[in-house]
Each structure stands twice: as structure tokens, then as C-alpha cells.
Amino acid sequence: MMVILNSFQSEWIKRKHSSASWLTIFGALFIPAIVLIRRMLETEKLIGSNSSGKIWNMLYSQCWNYMSIFVLPIGIILTASLIAQIEYRNNCWKQVHTTPQSFTVLFFAKFGIAIALLIEFFLLFNIGIILTGILPALLFADVPFPKQDFPYQAFLIGNAKFFLYCLPILSLQYLLSIHIRNFMVPIGIGLAMVIASLIAVSWKYGFLLPYTYCSMQFLIHDNRIDPNVNIYGWSLGYFVLFTILNYILYIKQKSRG
Template sequence: MMVILHSFQSEWIKKKRSSASWLTLFGALFIPAIVLIKRMLEAEKLIGSNSSGKIWNLLYSQCWNYMSIFVLPVGIILTASLIAQIEYRNNCWKQVHTTPQSFTVLFFAKFCITITLLIQFFLLFNLGIVLTGILPAPLYADVPFPKQDFPYQGFLTGNAKFFLYSLPILSLQYLLSIHIRNFMIPIGVGFAMVIASLIAVTWKYGFLLPYTYCSMQFLIHDNRIDPNVNIYGWSGGYFVLFTVLNYILYIKQKNRG
């Protein structure tokens, strides 16, 4: 366990050479910032909205609706590619593989970095939603702080679902990025899958494409998505499948340069 921890710390330090952290910060706050600006440009509506008993539910729905369809998948694609490209860009794979640590430790240390960045993304995004609700109050004298009690349980449940839906995308992009030297190919494949998911999300077999799951969350209750499809199971299954496949390919690969 300590070996994995030390390897994780080493990979975390190397991460500073990439733009992954800045991408995580910018991507997480991008949608909340737009929603906040929109709210402040419509200042006459702030009193009524902050006094509403559903202000947090409204902000949650607005922010996640925009985030889940495009920004979140694209952010995962770029971040996973950047983490894997640290070694390719600096021609360091051979050096990394000569260090006194197993390939299993190296594989999961890097994978844990991507998952940690995803967790950071979710935390920063929810912080952005909270700031979107409370910042207008100290800036406008007549605007109250949100009257609705913060729905912790609803936020946690909703975020847990989106996190689960994100895992197969993260796992597949990590698989592509760690085995393909050309930086643009994994990104190109990821973008193509995102576009395909926008087309296939309402298709009866759209659940076969893991990039559709985040979008499905907002359609499953309005008869455009089959409610009998277990997207939780499909998400978890794809995540395990891609992770195991990636691990086997990594362990068995002959060219480690």
C-alpha cells in the first residue's frame, strides 16, 4: 500500500508539468461562471429567484444540464490525454519502467491521478454552484441569500450518479491515451464519441455508447429514454471492462519506450 502511495505522490508531482490542474479548475468553474453572469445581467430577477424555495434545485439543474452534455466529457478526454502524455512528451517511459516499482503499481498510480482530478473537478464544480447562489446577495443590497435550505442529500445523490457515469469515459480515454503515442488520436476518438452520443442519446440502443449516460440523466423521466435501462449497471460494467482490458494490455505490451 505504501508503495502505491509513494508512486502516487511521484505522479502527482509530475502532473504539475502538464496543464491538467488548470484544465480541471477552468472546466469546473466555466459553467457556474456563465450562469452567475447571466443571473447578474438579469438583476431584476435575483430577488425572486433567491427567495424561491427551489433556488438550489434550479441552479443544480441549470449547471448540470450544460455540464453533463458536453463540458464534462470533453474535460475528461483532455485531462486523461494530458496525464498519459507526460511520459510521451518527455520520452520518459523507458526511464519510468526502470524504476524499482512494478508495472501494476505504475499503472494504478497514474490511473488514480486521473480519478483524483475527476474528484477535484466535481468538488470545484459544486463549489461554483454554491457561489452562483450566494454571491449576488453581498453584491446587491436588495437581494437576499438563498432562502431554500441547501439540499445536501439531493446534491450528493446527483453527483454520485454523474460520477459513476463519468468513470467509463475516463477509463476508456485513459486506455487510448496510455497506448497511443500520438496525442491527437485519443482526443479525436473522444470528440467523435461525444458527437455520436449527442445523436444516439435518444436511440433505443443508445445505452451501448457509454458517452451517452450523463445526457441520459436529464431525459430518463420524460419518456425519451427507456426507464428499464440500467445505466448504473452499464456504467459500472464498462468501467470494469475498460480498466481490466487496459491493465492487461499494459502488462503484456512488449514495446515500453
């Protein structure tokens, strides 16, 4: 256990030399910032919206609707690619593989960094949502603080669903990124999959494409998605499949450069 923790700590330090951390922060706060600016430009609506009994539900829906369809998948694609490029860019894979730690430890330490950045993204994004609700009240004297009690349980459940939907995307992009040296190829494949998901999301077999799951969350309730499709099961299944496949390819690869 200590070996894994030490390896994770080492990878966490190395990630500071990439753009992954800044991308996580910027990506998480991008949509809340836009929603906040729009709210503050419509000052005549602020009093009514903050007094609403569903203000947090409204902000949650607005922010996640914009985030889940495009920004979140793109952020995951870029972050997963940047983590792998830390070694490719500096030609350090051979050096890393000569350190006194197993390939299994190295694989899961790097994958753990990707998951940790995704968790950081979710935390910052939810902080951003909260700030969109309370900052107008701090900046404008006549705007009240949100009247609705903060729905902790609903937020946790909703975030847990989106986190699960993200895992197969993260796992597949991590697979592509550590096995393809060219930085643009995994990104290009990921972008193509995102575009394909926008087309396939309302198709009856769209659930076969894991990039559609985040968007599907908003379509289930208006009968455009078959409610009998177990998106949670498909997400978890794809995540396990891609992770196992990636691990096997990583352990058995002949070239360690």
C-alpha cells in the same frame, strides 16, 4: 500500500508540469461562471429567484444540464490525454519503467491521478454552483441569500450518479491515451464518440454507447429514455471492462518506450 502511495505522490507532483490541473480548475468553474454572469445581468430576477424555495434545485439543474452534455466529457478526454502525454512528451516511459516499482503500481498510480482530478473537478464544480447562489446576495444589497435550505443529500446523490457515468469515459480515454503515442488520436476518437452520443442519446440502444450516460440523466424523466435501462449497471460494467482490458494490455505490451 506505501509503495502505491509513494508512486501516487510522485505522479501527483509530475501532473503539475502538465495542463491537466489548470484544465480541471477552468473546466469545473466555466459553467457556474456563465450562469452567475447571466444571473447578475438579469438583476430584476435575482430577488425572486433567490427567494424561491427551489433556488438550489434550479441552479443544480441548470449547471449540470450544460455541463454533462458536452463540457464534462470533453474535459475528461483532454485530461486523460494530458496525463499520458507527460511521459510521451519527455520520452520518459523507459525511465519510468526502470524505477523500482511494479508495472501494476505504475498503472494504478497514474489511473489514480486521473480519478483524483475527476474528484477535484466535482468538488470545484459544486463550489461553483454554491457561489452562483450566494455571490449575488453579497454583491447586491437588495438580493437575499437563498431561502431554500441547501439540499445536501440531493446534491450528493446527484453527483454520485454523474461520477459513476463519467467512469467508463475516463477509463476508455485513459486506455487510448497510454497506448497511443499521438496526442491527437485519443482526443479525436473521444470527440467523435461525444458527437455520436449526442445523436444516439435518445435512440433505444443508445445505452450501448457509454458517452451517452451523462446526457441520459436529464432525459429519463421526460420519457425519451427507457426507464428500465440500468444505466448504473452499464456504467459500472463498462468501467470494469475497460480498466481490466487496459491493465492487461499495459502489463503485456512488448514496447516500453
